[in-house]
Amino acid sequence: MIIKSWNVPGPLNLPIIGAAYKFMIRPENMYNRLMEIQEKYPDGVKLWFGPKLIYFLHKPEHIEKILSSYKLVQKDEAYNIAIPVIGEGLILAPVLKWRKNRKIIMTSFHQKNLDQFVTIFTEKSYILNSVLEKQVGKNINIYDFLTKCSLDTLCETSMKLRLNVQNENNSYGYMFDKLMQLIHIKLGYLWNKFDFIYNIFGYEKEFRVLLKVFHDLSDKVVQEKQKANNIEEDILYQDSKKPQVFLDCIVDSGQFSSNELRDEVSMFLFAGTETAASTLCFVFAVLGMFQDVQDKVLQEIVDVVGLERDPEPQDLHHLQYTERVIKESLRLFPVASLFGRSVTQDTDVGDFIIPKYASVYFGVNYIHKNAKYWPNPLKFDPDRFLPEEVEKRHPCTYIPFSYGPRNCIGKNYSMMNMKVILSIVLRKYKIHCAYKRIEDIKLKMTLVLRFKDGAKVSVTLR
Numbered sequence: 001m002i003i004k005s006w007n008v009p010g011p012l013n014l015p016i017i018g019a020a021y022k023f024m025i026r027p028e029n030m031y032n033r034l035m036e037i038q039e040k041y042p043d044g045v046k047l048w049f050g051p052k053l054i055y056f057l058h059k060p061e062h063i064e065k066i067l068s069s070y071k072l073v074q075k076d077e078a079y080n081i082a083i084p085v086i087g088e089g090l091i092l093a094p095v096l097k098w099r100k101n102r103k104i105i106m107t108s109f110h111q112k113n114l115d116q117f118v119t120i121f122t123e124k125s126y127i128l129n130s131v132l133e134k135q136v137g138k139n140i141n142i143y144d145f146l147t148k149c150s151l152d153t154l155c156e157t158s159m160k161l162r163l164n165v166q167n168e169n170n171s172y173g174y175m176f177d178k179l180m181q182l183i184h185i186k187l188g189y190l191w192n193k194f195d196f197i198y199n200i201f202g203y204e205k206e207f208r209v210l211l212k213v214f215h216d217l218s219d220k221v222v223q224e225k226q227k228a229n230n231i232e233e234d235i236l237y238q239d240s241k242k243p244q245v246f247l248d249c250i251v252d253s254g255q256f257s258s259n260e261l262r263d264e265v266s267m268f269l270f271a272g273t274e275t276a277a278s279t280l281c282f283v284f285a286v287l288g289m290f291q292d293v294q295d296k297v298l299q300e301i302v303d304v305v306g307l308e309r310d311p312e313p314q315d316l317h318h319l320q321y322t323e324r325v326i327k328e329s330l331r332l333f334p335v336a337s338l339f340g341r342s343v344t345q346d347t348d349v350g351d352f353i354i355p356k357y358a359s360v361y362f363g364v365n366y367i368h369k370n371a372k373y374w375p376n377p378l379k380f381d382p383d384r385f386l387p388e389e390v391e392k393r394h395p396c397t398y399i400p401f402s403y404g405p406r407n408c409i410g411k412n413y414s415m416m417n418m419k420v421i422l423s424i425v426l427r428k429y430k431i432h433c434a435y436k437r438i439e440d441i442k443l444k445m446t447l448v449l450r451f452k453d454g455a456k457v458s459v460t461l462r
């Protein structure tokens, strides 16, 4: 490995620990440290953590070689830290299990099914509107509201469970937020890998409490499913067009034990709630920051959907400017800002060979702000996503949902859901943001990318 990795640059390696000293920092500073390292080595960098060799790839050609390969779909072992939370659900599943389960789960993400979810997206967006009524004119952290909206939507569209957490006073928003932070603290502070130290700081106790809340939620979903006659189902859908939701697909396949079923439910709640809510926080923030953009989005919504009617699936295809705004927000704020693979065979990426047993990471946040591909990278410009502009770029210069066979299965679902939420919310509220420029937003990494100082958004009635 040492010889094969020789021609790739990287920071000074100290005996035994390698470059791990670079990461002996507070987890909230991790974001800046990673950006510094990536900026210093724009064509890719290697880091030794003791005996472990990690590459950070930033060149689109290198990224494509790894992410498009059907052979390199094994997640890096660092992901194992999330196993107590989501078991070996799809996102962490080892390769053989992943291949089988991905096929089964994907059947619930066909466009025909997604179209049927639009009524649910709409209903949940109206509830969000009514919950926000009490917040008009106040400075709020919109994260909590959007997390509950995402959770309600995900449970109903994927599992036919009407959770209705938006209308309740409950701790689900806090639970997701804090669980992400606690896992990140374990991952980020090297010494927290030792359970007794994690314990001494009191993290373990809080982690256990929150994990129970989370697993109780997953159990509730599974139990509801097991009640054979789901009355809600018949109210929600006419018999002729019941969508096969995610949970139906895995139960009907008969290939999941009850533990595996719970793992998949937990994985789904985790993968789908936080990412969607955090992305929307950033979209709301940029709309609040750039009122002209917000006006244009609203105008498009009024032109396509009108002022009174509910959005329909075909409307969503016509919300092209809105889509570009969401894409540009995800460029600047890719919530899944770092993900990695384990390299299971020597792999030639063009300029060098990545040896078997190494890990590769993709620093999405750096890739999306590289001036070589994104001139004036901090400028918010949705027209970067006009088809003729997209054509000029390598597809791996923009990977908010990853790329290739192990990409995000919720990509189209999320885009449709966000368009519906914006259609309903913007017709009623004007959004404002305490931040005035992209540069004012300081970021931190938990498992997903977050505002360091909260999503400071407010709404006023139109």
Ligand code: HEM
Pocket (backbone or CB within 6 Å): 090, 091, 092, 102, 154, 268, 271, 272, 273, 275, 276, 279, 334, 335, 336, 339, 340, 399, 400, 401, 402, 405, 406, 407, 408, 409, 410, 411, 413, 414
């Ligand atoms: C804007 C919102 C979202 C973003 C930015 C996002 C991003 C991502 C990324 C980058 C990955 C790859 C992670 C990795 O390789 O480690 C991923 C995987 C995944 N996402 Fe999403 N995601 C979003 C929403 C959703 C939603 C709403 C769902 C469910 C409905 C979902 C379900 C999944 C699943 C199941 C995987 C694992 C796929 C596999 O390993 O085969 N995501 N997502």
